[in-house]
Amino acid sequence: xxxxxxxxxxxxxxxxxxxxxxxxxxxxxxxxxxxxxxxxxxxxxxxxxxxxxxxxxxxxxxxxxxxxxxxxxxxxxxxxxxxxxxxxxxxxxxxxxxxxxxxxxxxxxxxxxxxxxxxxxxxxxxxxxxxxxxxxxxxxxxxxxxxxxxxxxxxxxxxxxxxxxxxxxxxxxxxxxxxxxxxxxxxxxxxxxxxxxxxxxxxxxxxxxxxxxxxxxxxxxxxxxxxxxxxxxxxxxxxxxxxxxxxxxxxxxxxxxxxxxxxxxxxxxxxxxxxxxxxxxxxxxxxxxxxxxxxxxxxxxxxxxxxxxxxxxxxxxxxxxxx
Amino acid sequence: xxxxxxxxxxxxxxxxxxxxxxxxxxxxxxxxxxxxxxxxxxxxxxxxxxxxxxxxxxxxxxxxxxxxxxxxxxxxxxxxxxxxxxxxxxxxxxxxxxxxxxxxxxxxxxxxxxxxxxxxxxxxxxxxxxxxxxxxxxxxxxxxxxxxxxxxxxxxxxxxxxxxxxxxxxxxxxxxxxxxxxxxxxxxxxxxxxxxxxxxxxxxxxxxxxxxxxxxxxxxxxxxxxxxxxxxxxxxxxxxxxxxxxxxxxxxxxxxxxxxxxxxxxxxxxxxxxxxxxxxxxxxxxxxxxxxxxxxxxxxxxxxxxxxxxxxxxxxxxxxxxx
Numbered sequence: 094x095x096x097x098x099x100x101x102x103x104x105x106x107x108x109x110x111x112x113x114x115x116x117x118x119x120x121x122x123x124x125x126x127x128x129x130x131x132x133x134x135x136x137x138x139x140x141x142x143x144x145x146x147x148x149x150x151x152x153x154x155x156x157x158x159x160x161x162x163x164x165x166x167x168x169x170x171x172x173x174x175x176x177x178x179x180x181x182x183x184x185x186x187x188x189x190x191x192x193x194x195x196x197x198x199x200x201x202x203x204x205x206x207x208x209x210x211x212x213x214x215x216x217x218x219x220x221x222x223x224x225x226x227x228x229x230x231x232x233x234x235x236x237x238x239x240x241x242x243x244x245x246x247x248x249x250x251x252x253x254x255x256x257x258x259x260x261x262x263x264x265x266x267x268x269x270x271x272x273x274x275x276x277x278x279x280x281x282x283x284x285x286x287x288x289x290x291x292x293x294x295x296x297x298x299x300x301x302x303x304x305x306x307x308x309x310x311x312x313x314x315x316x317x318x319x320x321x322x323x324x325x326x327x328x329x330x331x332x333x334x335x336x337x338x339x340x341x342x343x344x345x346x347x348x349x350x351x352x353x354x355x356x357x358x359x360x361x362x363x364x365x366x367x368x369x370x371x372x373x374x375x376x377x378x379x380x381x382x383x384x385x386x387x388x389x390x391x392x393x394x395x396x397x398x399x400x401x402x403x404x405x406x407x408x409x410x411x412x413x414x415x416x
Numbered sequence: 417x418x419x420x421x422x423x424x425x426x427x428x429x430x431x432x433x434x435x436x437x438x439x440x441x442x443x444x445x446x447x448x449x450x451x452x453x454x455x456x457x458x459x460x461x462x463x464x465x466x467x468x469x470x471x472x473x474x475x476x477x478x479x480x481x482x483x484x485x486x487x488x489x490x491x492x493x494x495x496x497x498x499x500x501x502x503x504x505x506x507x508x509x510x511x512x513x514x515x516x517x518x519x520x521x522x523x524x525x526x527x528x529x530x531x532x533x534x535x536x537x538x539x540x541x542x543x544x545x546x547x548x549x550x551x552x553x554x555x556x557x558x559x560x561x562x563x564x565x566x567x568x569x570x571x572x573x574x575x576x577x578x579x580x581x582x583x584x585x586x587x588x589x590x591x592x593x594x595x596x597x598x599x600x601x602x603x604x605x606x607x608x609x610x611x612x613x614x615x616x617x618x619x620x621x622x623x624x625x626x627x628x629x630x631x632x633x634x635x636x637x638x639x640x641x642x643x644x645x646x647x648x649x650x651x652x653x654x655x656x657x658x659x660x661x662x663x664x665x666x667x668x669x670x671x672x673x674x675x676x677x678x679x680x681x682x683x684x685x686x687x688x689x690x691x692x693x694x695x696x697x698x699x700x701x702x703x704x705x706x707x708x709x710x711x712x713x714x715x716x717x718x719x720x721x722x723x724x725x726x727x728x729x730x731x732x733x734x735x736x737x738x739x
Contacts, residue, residue: 111437116459120527135691136439197688204443364731365520368458368724370691401691405739408687409732416728 094241096287099248102149110145111137115257118366125386128393133369135401139173142399147174149246150235164232166219168326169198170400171237176207189223195404238276239334247277251284265291266393269378272296272305273328275337282344296348297377299325305333306348327374355380361415372403417564419610422571425472433468438580441689448709451716456692458724462496465722470497472569473558487555489542491649492521493723494560499530512546518727561599562657570600574607588614589716592701595619595628596651598660605667619671620700622648628656629671650697678703684738695726
């Protein structure tokens, strides 16, 4: 992966992916004690940044392979991205999803035209299931993060951040990114390395699922002890990717971890102050920006709100407790 | 008011007001049976379009008058717009608000630096209270809708709709606008008359508070029987304005009215499909777009989501019932 691939992705996505702004509120600045800018990828098509990488990967396939269809395994956001991208190209898609994915994500993926295959996250290996189905039906596997064209697509978020930060006169800032397998984090890091070298990416994870932070700390890939038990379903992966980790190790600052209460509080603050809907996994970066300001060195902090596909009861729980 | 004033407002607001996009979802298109585009002014500074008119009006004052301060009477959104605009210019603001305004709006107005004066919506006249305070303290009254520079500021929403609709190849559409006193509705109508004459503005109100629809139907200003009892606090006004009504009568199509359940359902759909937070009064246009499609003639419908300042319990009620 390199900046040329990210720029090519931006060309492929022009007129398809939504160009998201940077949102601000004086109330959020006050909580953090510094300037806070939020990149609302929850407003992206399908409700998360994942559409960027999925659309770019499907668009980059050769026409014959694409016509046979694509397959993906995903807890939900990548699923919807791939389903929509496939539908836009008029090709079939099969999505392998965990049984405990939010109902909204499963329903949306089906409604976007995909065939959904469910698996048990604790007993089955989604990689194996996906590979077998791909082979049987001649489908091309679009991996959720460890895939160069997916990383390049997510990197377009970084190009936009670089442009908007420069327009605001921000030359130095920590860019906090919700991190699962590291596709978004490494893509943004590569984009900023080229276009805004004063901005430093910091991956953010839920407490207890901080595989990337620990991997960065020791310099080798570490794994999470558990794979369930977090409300942040979108970013619970066993470990950073083989492709994404070296990029993060080279370019990112130390990882941050936030508590479940901090995540719910950030969701409530985004509701009150920005009028956007963020899902738990998409709110970890804003939570770190607001409630762990002491761990970020910069005058300004940019937090990516990576997705908004949250079921209503979880969202209302956040509002009832913290709005 | 004329298009020149709206263009001058756009110049004054550049770099201050947020440039909002048009959001879409295939799921919303399916409900309405046509293309639905949503202008999310809930993402505007202070959570509603009102900042545009307030900032433009404060910016257009001569420097000496502005330095003495401004006063406004408002159920909340205009209040926050004036408070922020005054704070940005470093001048004092006094806001006269009804006692039954949402707690969030009262708290935000105070937090933005304004002095808040509360009054009883059923027994007192906010115009009289505002005029008396203005006279006593040498403050300039910034009326919520019947004020040319406020209408011009709101009209910038229409300039953006015209530009974005043209880019999408939409030459003919109904533009549904939540309507209280008619400042936003008449401003958008003037902008579209000049820049997108194929787009027709249709004011939308809550059932039982459809003073503008009835005024347009008979050709003279009609009044609401009640001034309380709607969840759509932002757009409950006694009647259309003396300045706004002639513009609406000349340029708008027939008004539409929606039920409280339709409003709550639209809020839930915006949560699920667009990941934005809309307040009840800001959701009437989307409700009409989704659930009264038979009353709009066009292939495409553009709905302005005018604000997002809703208290959490009301929002969760909408989600619990309809998400």
